[in-house]
Amino acid sequence: MPKRLVATSGRPPNRKxxxxxxxxxxxxxxxxxxxxxxxxxxxxxxxxxxxTPAMLHYYFKNRDRLLxxxxxxxxxxxxxxxxxxxxxxxxxxxxxxxxxxxxFDGIAKMPWVPALWLREIVNEGGLLRARVLPILPWEKAxxxxxxxxxxxxxxxxxxxxxxxxxxxSAICLVMLHAATIKPWAKRFDxxxxxxxxxxxxxxxxxxxxxxx
Amino acid sequence: MPKRLVATSGRPPNRKxxxxxxxxxxxxxxxxxxxxxxxxxxxxxxxxxxxTPAMLHYYFKNRDRLLxxxxxxxxxxxxxxxxxxxxxxxxxxxxxxxxxxxxFDGIAKMPWVPALWLREIVNEGGLLRARVLPILPWEKAxxxxxxxxxxxxxxxxxxxxxxxxxxxSAICLVMLHAATIKPWAKRFDxxxxxxxxxxxxxxxxxxxxxxx
Numbered sequence: 001m002p003k004r005l006v007a008t009s010g011r012p013p014n015r016k017x018x019x020x021x022x023x024x025x026x027x028x029x030x031x032x033x034x035x036x037x038x039x040x041x042x043x044x045x046x047x048x049x050x051x052t053p054a055m056l057h058y059y060f061k062n063r064d065r066l067l068x069x070x071x072x073x074x075x076x077x078x079x080x081x082x083x084x085x086x087x088x089x090x091x092x093x094x095x096x097x098x099x100x101x102x103x104f105d106g107i108a109k110m111p112w113v114p115a116l117w118l119r120e121i122v123n124e125g126g127l128l129r130a131r132v133l134p135i136l137p138w139e140k141a142x143x144x145x146x147x148x149x150x151x152x153x154x155x156x157x158x159x160x161x162x163x164x165x166x167x168x169s170a171i172c173l174v175m176l177h178a179a180t181i182k183p184w185a186k187r188f189d190x191x192x193x194x195x196x197x198x199x200x201x202x203x204x205x206x207x208x209x210x211x212x
Numbered sequence: 213m214p215k216r217l218v219a220t221s222g223r224p225p226n227r228k229x230x231x232x233x234x235x236x237x238x239x240x241x242x243x244x245x246x247x248x249x250x251x252x253x254x255x256x257x258x259x260x261x262x263x264t265p266a267m268l269h270y271y272f273k274n275r276d277r278l279l280x281x282x283x284x285x286x287x288x289x290x291x292x293x294x295x296x297x298x299x300x301x302x303x304x305x306x307x308x309x310x311x312x313x314x315x316f317d318g319i320a321k322m323p324w325v326p327a328l329w330l331r332e333i334v335n336e337g338g339l340l341r342a343r344v345l346p347i348l349p350w351e352k353a354x355x356x357x358x359x360x361x362x363x364x365x366x367x368x369x370x371x372x373x374x375x376x377x378x379x380x381s382a383i384c385l386v387m388l389h390a391a392t393i394k395p396w397a398k399r400f401d402x403x404x405x406x407x408x409x410x411x412x413x414x415x416x417x418x419x420x421x422x423x424x
Contacts, residue, residue: 036337119335122392124327125248138399145400160416162405165389168396169417172388173381180334184380187350188357193374204372205381209417 021059023049028056028066029074033112036119037067037127071131075121078113079136081106086140090147092157096170096210097203099144103174104199114179122175141167148210157210166210173202233271235261240268240278241286245324248331249279249339283343287333290325291348293318298352304359304369308382308422309415311356315386316411326391334387353379360422369422378422385414 013021027049031040042063046053060066082102086095107113120126121133145164151157177198185192193201225233239261243252254275258265272278294314298307319325332338333345357376363369389410397404405413 034336039337115336119337122388123331123335124246124395125251125331133395133399136399142400158416158420160412162409162413164400164402165405165410165413166417168389168392169385169414172384176334176384176388177377177380180380183336183345187345187348188354188376190376193377197374198377200372201374201377202381204370205378205417205421208370208423209421211420 020049020051020055024051024056024059025069025073029070029116030112032070032120032128033116067128067131071128071135074110075113075116075128075132076135078106078110081109083137083140086143088143088146090143092144092147092151092210093207095144095147096166097207100170100174100199100203100206103171104195107174107178108195114175117175118179151210156212158212161210166206170202170206173206177202232261232263232267236263236268236271237281237285241282241328242324244282244332244340245328279340279343283340283347286322287325287328287340287344288347290318290322293321295349295352298355300355300358302355302359304356304363304422305419307356307359308378309419312382312386312411312415312418315383316407319386319390320407326387329387330391363422368424370424373422378418382414382418385418389414 024045028040028045031044031048035044042053042056045066046056049056056066060069082099085102086099116128120128123129142164144167148157148161148163148166152159152161152163181192181198236257240252240257243257243260247256254265254268257278258268261268268278272281294311297314298311328340332340335341354376356379360369360373360375360378364371364373364375393404393410
């Protein structure tokens with residue numbers, strides 16, 4: 001199978017090739033989240049997807065191109081999902097809960113996101129950080145912060161919050177809880193809370209914190 | 213100077229030796245926080261402290277012993293500072309703000325804590341994680357969670373929170389904001405908020421979120 005695919009190089013990819021590429025990209029993304037970028041080899045990725053390392057090289061040429069694809073075609077899909085609907089004239093008490101809901105939905109569909117974010121993006125040693133930070137929609141984050149600031153000015157939201165930091169607080173809470181909930185539950189000799197309970201906890205904390 | 217110190221090996225360390233060891237340990241801790249454990253060499257640590265790599269080897273023998281010392285004599289100093297005063301019969305609306313205040317005080321004294329926590333402890337690839345997790349005071353974290361649960365049962369605290377997750381939420385918010393505030397402020401074209409404003413933001417978010 002690898003041979004046939006290599007032979008078609010140059011022609012538009014057929015459905016089977018596109019599928020193989022998607023499977024390899026999924027495997028790479030999941031392994032980067034669970035083992036870290038530095039701890040993941042081409043051999044591991046190919047094996048997980050059920051292909052040969054040669055196939056992985058065929059589709060992604062080298063490690064840099066593979067990292068580009070994981071960022072652009074996987075991580076940024078989550079980023080678009082949570083940020084695209086944010087509008088400049090957003091109303092905080094509508095836009096913030098909707099944003100939180102999209103984060104939880106996005107993580108349910110792409111469960112590798114929080115670990116990848118924690119491991120390779122948010123901390124300064126993260127190996128995807130330099131690729132991701134420049135292309136995040138900072139403008140949209142400012143709009144959401146602006147919505148909170150307007151709510152404070154009009155006297156309907158908690159004036160002790162920093163409006164822009166409130167956006168960071170919401171993202172950090174969702175991501176960190178989602179990334180750490182299993183190991184931490186074990187330490188507390190309990191089952192990890194259900195997604196529904198985690199969602200209620202974070203949404204309530206943020207929304208009550210925002211209100212007067 | 214290294215020679216004289218090597219010659220005294222076996223005798224109880226004198227004041228100069230203790231001071232040299234402390235300076236080397238400070239340099240190691242700060243470099244681990246800013247460059248990561250994997251990105252920090254003995255040469256870098258010795259240079260930062262103004263000693264030779266031989267001195268570092270003299271005091272800590274090898275990398276494992278140095279990591280042990282950073283955890284036991286530096287990171288756990290912060291952990292003790294924030295957790296030691298927590299009592300089993302704590303009252304949540306007193307104990308939680310006191311706990312947050314100790315976190316902020318601790319970070320003011322040990323500003324390397326949040327970056328080290330984010331980089332080497334909380335994420336699964338962290339190189340101090342296996343050393344730190346087993347010796348954290350989980351019992352005290354359960355007491356603080358228990359205090360919140362009692363407040364919920366007596367009808368004085370927000371019933372939508374998961375009491376144990378609330379403790380994690382508080383820690384994550386302080387650590388992540390403190391670790392990321394400078395780079396993120398740059399992205400938003402503003403000055404990083406003052407410590408006082410950050411403290412007010414997080415304390416208000418958590419306490420309002422906890423209340424009915």
